Amino acid sequence: MKRLETEILVIGGGAAGLSAAAEAAAAGAKVMILESDLHLGGQLVKQTHKFFGSKDEYAGTRGFKIADILLKEMESCKENIEIHTNTTVTGYYSEDDTFTAMRDEDEFFTIKADRAIVATGAQERLIPFVNNDLPGVYGAGAVQTIMNVYGVVPGKRVLMVGAGNIGLIVSYQLMQAGVEVAAIVEAAPKVGGYWVHAAKVRRMGVPILLRHSIKRALGDEIITGAMITELNERFEPVGEEKKIDCDVICIAVGLTPTTEILSQAGCEMMYVPELCGNVARRDSSMQTSNPKFFTAGDASGIEEASAAMVEGRVAGLSALKSLGYPTEHGRLEEYWGRLQALRSGEAGKRICQGLTCVLTEDWEAVHNG
Amino acid sequence: MDEKSGPERGVGRMDLIHDHPILEFSHGEKITFTFDGNSMEGHEGEPIAMALHANGVRVYRETAEKHRPRGFFCAIGKCSSCFMVVDGVPNVRTCITPLKAGMKVETQHGKGKVFEGAE
Numbered sequence: 009m010k011r012l013e014t015e016i017l018v019i020g021g022g023a024a025g026l027s028a029a030a031e032a033a034a035a036g037a038k039v040m041i042l043e044s045d046l047h048l049g050g051q052l053v054k055q056t057h058k059f060f061g062s063k064d065e066y067a068g069t070r071g072f073k074i075a076d077i078l079l080k081e082m083e084s085c086k087e088n089i090e091i092h093t094n095t096t097v098t099g100y101y102s103e104d105d106t107f108t109a110m111r112d113e114d115e116f117f118t119i120k121a122d123r124a125i126v127a128t129g130a131q132e133r134l135i136p137f138v139n140n141d142l143p144g145v146y147g148a149g150a151v152q153t154i155m156n157v158y159g160v161v162p163g164k165r166v167l168m169v170g171a172g173n174i175g176l177i178v179s180y181q182l183m184q185a186g187v188e189v190a191a192i193v194e195a196a197p198k199v200g201g202y203w204v205h206a207a208k209v210r211r212m213g214v215p216i217l218l219r220h221s222i223k224r225a226l227g228d229e230i231i232t233g234a235m236i237t238e239l240n241e242r243f244e245p246v247g248e249e250k251k252i253d254c255d256v257i258c259i260a261v262g263l264t265p266t267t268e269i270l271s272q273a274g275c276e277m278m279y280v281p282e283l284c285g286n287v288a289r290r291d292s293s294m295q296t297s298n299p300k301f302f303t304a305g306d307a308s309g310i311e312e313a314s315a316a317m318v319e320g321r322v323a324g325l326s327a328l329k330s331l332g333y334p335t336e337h338g339r340l341e342e343y344w345g346r347l348q349a350l351r352s353g354e355a356g357k358r359i360c361q362g363l364t365c366v367l368t369e370d371w372e373a374v375h376n377g
Numbered sequence: 378m379d380e381k382s383g384p385e386r387g388v389g390r391m392d393l394i395h396d397h398p399i400l401e402f403s404h405g406e407k408i409t410f411t412f413d414g415n416s417m418e419g420h421e422g423e424p425i426a427m428a429l430h431a432n433g434v435r436v437y438r439e440t441a442e443k444h445r446p447r448g449f450f451c452a453i454g455k456c457s458s459c460f461m462v463v464d465g466v467p468n469v470r471t472c473i474t475p476l477k478a479g480m481k482v483e484t485q486h487g488k489g490k491v492f493e494g495a496e
C-alpha cells in the first residue's frame with residue numbers, strides 16, 4: 009500500500025481547511041489537503057448569495073467567489089501544498105499514528121503527518137416524520153449541490169422544512185433555478201434566519217408558515233406530497249392536516265459537526281448544544297487535547313464561513329508554531345480580535361456561550377491536574 | 378403529484394438548469410452509461426448520482442430488510458443513502474463518484490454482493 013508523508017495534514021478543503029492550508033504553506037510548511045468531494049471549496053461553492061460578516065472575511069462577496077479567492081491565495085505558495093480531491097480520510101489509528109485514506113472507491117493508502125487539522129465541516133440533521141426515508145426527502149446541502157454545483161433541476165415543487173438562514177437562502181436559490189417553492193414550514197413561532205432573507209422569499213410569494221411542521225411524506229416509491237399541521241406552544245400538532253403537493257421535501261433543520269476523526273484521535277469531546285453537537289475541547293490556538301490535532305470551522309461548532317476562515321488561520325498558525333516555524337508576533341491575537349468582532353452580534357452570543365464550555369486555557373494545566 | 382410526471386428516461390433527456398441569473402454551468406463531456414441496462418447520457422467527471430437525477434432516476438437502492446427505496450440524501454458522501462452497484466462493485470457512494478463513459482450502474486438490492494471481479 010502506498011504511504012504518503014507530510015508535515016501538516018489538512019482534512020477537508022472547505023472555508024476552514026483552505027484558510028489553514030494557505031496560512032501554513034505561506035510560512036514554508038509542507039501541507040497536504042485531502043478532500044472527499046471532487047473539488048475544493050466545501051459549502052462555499054454552493055452559495056450564490058452575498059455573504060454577511062466583516063470586510064476582512066469578504067462580506068458582500070458571493071460565496072462561490074470567496075472559494076476562488078482562497079484558491080488564488082494558495083496559488084502563491086503552491087509548491088508547498090499537495091492536494092488530493094476525491095479522497096476521503098477514512099480513519100486514524102493512534103497505535104500506529106497513521107491515517108488511512110481512500111481515493112475514488114478502490115485506491116487505498118496511508119499517511120503519516122506531524123500535525124493534523126481537522127476541518128471536516130458538518131452534516132445535515134434530519135427530523136422524524138412518516139416516510140422521511142423516501143427518495144425526494146433531501147438535505148438542504150444536497151439540493152444546493154445538485155442545482156448550484158451540477159446544474160441539475162432538483163424537482164418541480166419543493167416543500168422547505170425550516171426557516172433558518174439555510175432554509176430561507178435555499179428557498180431563494182431554488183426560485184433562481186426556476187423551481188417552485190410551495191411553502192416553508194417552521195416549528196418555532198418566529199423566523200430563525202436574517203430578516204432580509206425572509207423578506208426576499210416572502211416578496212416572491214412563498215408563504216412562511218410559522219408554528220407548522222411536516223407530519224408525513226406521501227408516496228410509495230418517491231415523494232408525491234406532504235401532510236403538514238399547525239403546532240401549539242408545546243410543539244404538539246393541532247387542527248386539521250393540510251396537504252402540500254410537492255416532489256421534493258427539503259430538510260433545513262440544522263447541521264451537526266463531523267468529528268469522527270477527532271474521536272478516533274482520542275481528543276476530549278464534549279456535547280455542546282450551542283455549537284450543535286459533539287465537538288473537541290480546545291485552547292485558543294484551536295489545539296485539541298491530542299497535541300498533534302487541531303480543529304477549525306463547522307467541525308469545531310456550527311457557525312459561519314467567516315468564522316470558519318479565521319479559525320482555519322488560527323489552526324494553521326498554531327500548527328506551524330508547534331512545529332517550530334517562526335510566526336509573526338501578535339498574529340494570533342489579531343485573529344482572535346476578528347473572531348470576537350464576528351461574534352459580537354445576536355447570533356454570536358450563543359456561540360460565545362458554547363465556547364465558554366469547550367475552551368480550555370491551557371492544556372498543560374489541564375493534564376497536570 | 379403524479380409519480381409518472383418526471384422526465385422520461387432514456388438518452389438525451391437530461392433535466393438541466395439552462396438560464397440562471399448568477400451561475401454559469403460548465404459541464405463535462407457528454408458520454409453514455411447504463412442504468413439497469415438502459416442507456417443514458419451524463420456528463421463525464423460529474424457524480425453518478427447527479428447524472429441519474431438528471432435522467433429522472435430517483436431510486437438508487439432498496440434496503441436489506443424492509444425493502445424500502447432509497448435515493449440520495451446528503452450528496453457529500455457522508456450518509457450512505459445513495460449506495461449503488463457500479464461496474465460490479467457494491468456500496469459505491471454515487472454522490473461523489475465521478476461518472477465515466479460506459480459505466481454500468483445498477484440499483485443495489487440489500488447489502489450488495491462482494492465484488493468477485495478480476496484484478
Ligand SMILES: Cc1cc2nc3c(=O)[nH]c(=O)nc-3n(C[C@H](O)[C@H](O)[C@H](O)COP(=O)(O)OP(=O)(O)OC[C@H]3O[C@@H](n4cnc5c(N)ncnc54)[C@H](O)[C@@H]3O)c2cc1C
Nearest residue numbers: 020022023024044050051096097128129305306312313314
Ligand atoms: C445555505 C447556506 C448558506 C450559508 N450562508 C452563509 C453566509 O451568508 N455567511 C457565512 O459566513 N456563512 C454561511 N454559511 C455557512 C458556511 O458555508 C459554513 O459555515 C462554512 O462553509 C464552513 O466551512 P468549513 O470549512 O468548516 O466546512 P465545509 O465548507 O463543509 O467543508 C468541509 C469539507 O471537508 C470535507 N470532508 C469532510 N469529511 C472528510 C473526510 N473524512 N476526508 C476528506 N474530506 C472530508 C467535505 O467534503 C467538505 O468539503 C452558509 C451555509 C449554508 C449551507
